Amino acid sequence: METFLSIYLNDQLALGVGWRELAKRSRAANRDTPLGAALETVATGITEDVATFEVLMRRLGVRRNLVKSALVFGAERLGRLKPNGRLWRYSPLSRFEELEFLVMGIEGKKQLWATLRDLAGLAERLPDVDFDALIDRAGQQVAVIEPFRERAGREAFLLA
Template sequence: MTDFLAIYLRDQQALAVGVRALAARARDGNKGTELGAALTGTADAMAQDVRTYEGIMRALGVRANPAKVLLAAAGERLGRLKRNGRWLSYSPLSRFLELEMLAMGIESKKILWHTLGELAGLRERLPGTDFDELLTRAARQRQTLEPFRREAGARAFPADA
C-alpha cells in the first residue's frame, strides 16, 4: 500500500465522521416528522458506512489520524454557528443546507467506494467487502433524501419571492 492511499483513507475518514455527525444533528432536529424518519434511516446507514470504512482501514493496517477526525467533528459543530437568516429559530435555509451537505456527502461516498474498489484495487484485496452493495446503499440514501432536499430548496428559495 502506498503512503498516498493511507493519506487518502485518513482524509476520507475525517470527512465521513463529519457527515455522520451532520446526519445525526439533522435527524435530531427533525424528530417526529417524515423527514426525521428518513434521516433516521440515513443516519443509521451512514454510521454503518463509517464502521465499514474503519474496518477497511484496519484490514489495510492504516491507523486513524485522531487530529483529522477531531478537526472534522469540530468543523461540523462550528458550522452550526453560522447565520442562516434567523437568530433564534431553525430557518428554511438551515434545513436546505443540511440536506444539501448530506447529499454532497453521499455523492462523495459513492465516489469513495468506487475509488477504493476500482482505482485502489481493494475489490480484489478485500473480497469480504461488497463494494457494489456499498454503492447501492449510497444510491438509496441519496434517493431517500432527494425529495426532501428539493422541497426544502423550494421553501428556502420561493419562486415568487
C-alpha cells in the same frame, strides 16, 4: 503509494465522521416529522458506513489519524454557528443546506467506494468487501432524502 492510500483513507474517514454528525444534527432538528424519519434511516446508514470504513482501514493496517477526525468533528460543530436567516431558530435555509450537504457527501461516498474498488485495487485485496453493495446503499440513501431536499429548497427560496 501505500502512504498515499493511508492519507486518502484518513481524509475520507474524517469526512465520513463530519457527514455522520451532520446527519445526526439534522435528524434531531427534524424529529417527529417524515423528514426526521428519513434522516434516521440515513444517519444509521452513514454510521454503518463509517464503521465499515474503519474495519476496512484496520484490515489494511492503516492507523486512524485522530487529529483529522477531531478537526472535521469540530468544524461541523462550528458550522452550526453560521448565519441562517434566523437569529435563534432553525430556518428553512438551514434545513435545505443540511440536506444539500448530506446529498453531496453521500454522492462523494459513492465515488469513494468506486475509487477504492477500481483505482486503489481494493477489490482484489479485499475480495469479501462488496463495494457494489456499498455504492448501492449510498444510492438508496440519496433516494431517501432527495425528495425532502427538493421540497426544502423550494420552501427556503420561496420564503426568501
